[in-house]
Amino acid sequence: MLPQSTLCLAAVSLAVGQLVRALPSFVASSGDHQNRQDDQSVLSASAPELGFEGYQVWRMPINRKDVENVGKLLNLDIWAHHPSSVDVLVPPHLMSHPLLASYIPNSSHPAFIPDVQKLIAGSSSSAFSSSSFKPYPRPSNGSIPITHPFHDRFHTYDEIHSFLLDLQTAWPEWVDVFSIGQSAEGRDIYAAKISPRVVATHSTTDKDGSDDEEESLKKNRHKHKHGHKKERSKKEMILMGGSHGREWIAPASMLYFAHHLLLNSHAPGVKPLLKTLSFTIVPVLNVDGYEFTHTNSRLWRKTRQVVDEESGCFGIDLNRNWGYHWSSEDDQYPCSDDFPGKHAFQAPETKAMSDYVASKDVISFVDLHSYGQLLMYPFSYSCDDFPPDAEDLMEALLGAAKALRSVQGTAYKTGQVCELVYRAAGDSVDWTYGNQEIKWSASMELPDTGTYGFLLPPREIRPVAEETVAALVYLAHFVVQKEGKLKDI
Ligand SMILES: [Zn+2]
Incomplete structure (x- = not known):
């Protein structure tokens, strides 16, 4: 862990307040337009990869509102908010700017990440790698081991789709594996539903009273062949990731989770879950933005939808x-990194995902992000609107955090x-909880707490995924137990 800044909070807040008040002259003299043209927000779809040589992340222990003001004035990319500090990406041309002088x-307080480009090189996907990507061994004999090298590096959109098909x-x-809709640039948003395709009215029962899945699957194959397939109606647990392009660890962990479920479908810890729930995994919602992080700008957050012709953002x-x-x-x-759109569901990605959620019987929805090591329940838009299920949600998340911590000691x-x-308004779990009344709505901020930020090295994929699996499996068990749908777990 790199050392944190020791700046005095009160003093810094005052200094920033004074600088904010001096803003008009700054804007007039420095050329706001030029700053924004320099920013990655205006990269066109065909722009070359934007390097981050000289960029640093500074942890600024100041009043949140003040830093947000400064961030907006300079169009800075705020990576993370902590209780009394923020992580801010600072480009070299702004490092001596008066607003940042403090x-x-x-x-005594070195840059939190002194060399962003170095970390980018260390977290590269195959697309950024100098060596060409070699396809992994195709599955044979109906199984892919968890030791498969896919989980040892980050992957492009196409590689993720290919892996989903391999699982299928x-x-x-x-x-x-299916598409829930298309992105602004026309890419399919892929989902993988994991559930045994058993026949509702023809499942067999063993002497313990539980379904014999193998027999059911055989019958299902037979029925399917004759056009009579009928899936048992199950409640769904939906896991969604990749809303923000640069948060690569979330899709990687979700693919590992899907793989884990399949490899352990007959194991005591997973089998009861798969009898009760369908798991739908959407590893990358923001497929355009995610792809852009592999081809143009590693730190891109938003989608790639054209939202404002005038600004070019x-x-x-x-x-x-x-x-x-x-x-x-x-x-x-429109050029800011948290532009919410001109209206709700303006993005085809949120529209497609919300349509999918609304069409299913969803009992739990988990949105995975990075970074921060947080397990959270709604709401985001306001702390005054306290969810009536807060106590149950907190109990569930505390248990999930404990299960996660038991793997390698990571604290959430x-x-x-x-x-x-x-x-912030417009959050996914606000909608699933508040609009769709999905009680078990939660979001996760995966590791780390800022040492690498969005740029975790590939060696962290497996450890993070293992502990994420523990949390998600715990949460699924908790939900099922609380809902009284399953008695034998
Ligand atoms: Zn995010």
């Missing part, structure tokens, strides 16, 4: 575009989104 790293090939009776922040208390009062500058904080991160 935060210039020195020997290896476990055809359990996996259904691209993209909607998908986790600000959901339609529960969506607010046009939030940042409406639990609480309400608005308290642990910030207040």
Whole structure:
């Protein structure tokens, strides 16, 4: 862990307040337009990869509102909000800017990430790698081991789709890969549903009273062949990731989770879950933004939708575009990294996902992000709107955090989104909980706490995925038990 800044909070807040008040002259003299043209927000779809040589992340222990003001004025990319500090990506041309003078790293408070480009090189996907990508061994004999090298690196959109199809090939009776819709640039948003395709009225029962899945699957194959397939109606647990392009660890962990479920479908810890729930996994919602992080700009967050011809800026922040208390009062500058869109569900990605959720009997929805190591329940838009299920949700998340910690000791904080991160409207779990009444709605911020930020090295994929699996499996068990749908777990 790199050392944190020791700046005096009160003093820094005052200094920033003074600087903010001096803003008009700064804007007039420095050329706001030029700053924004330099920013990655205006990269066109065909722009070359933007390097981050000289960029640093500074942890600024200051009043949140002040730093947000400074961030907006300079169009800075705020990576993470902590209770009394923020992580901010600072480009070299702004490091000596008067508004940032109080935060210039020195020997007593060095830059939190002194060399962003170095970390980018260390977290590269195959697309950024100098060596060409070699396809992994195709599945045979109906199984892919968890030691498969796929989980040892981050992957492009196409590689993820290919792996989902590999899972479907290896476990055809359990996996259904399909598209829930298309992105602004026309890419399919793929989902994988994991559930045994048993026949509702023809499942066999063993002497313990539980279904014999193998027999059911055989019957299902027979029925399917004759056009009489009928899936048992199950409640769904939906896991969604990749709303923000640069958060690569979330899709990687979700693919590992899907793989884990399939490999352990007959194990005591998973079998009862798969009898009760369907798991739908959408590893990458923001497929355009995710692909862009592999081809052009590793730190891209939003979608790639054309939202404002005049400014030339691209993209909607998908986790600000959901339609529960969506607010046009939030940042409406199309070039900002958290632009919420001009109206709720303007992004085809949130529209497709919300349509899918609304069409299913969903009992739990988990939205995975990075970074921060947080397990959170709604709401995000306001702390005044306290969910009536907060006690149950907190109990579930505390248990999930404990299960996660038991794997390798990683500590997660639990609480309400608005308290642990910030207040922001248009959050996915606000909508699933508030609009769809999906009680077990939660979001996760995966590791780390800032040492690598969005740029975890590939060696962290397996450890993070293992502990994430523990948390998600615990949560699924908890939900099933609380809902009284399953007595034998
Ligand atoms: Zn995110």
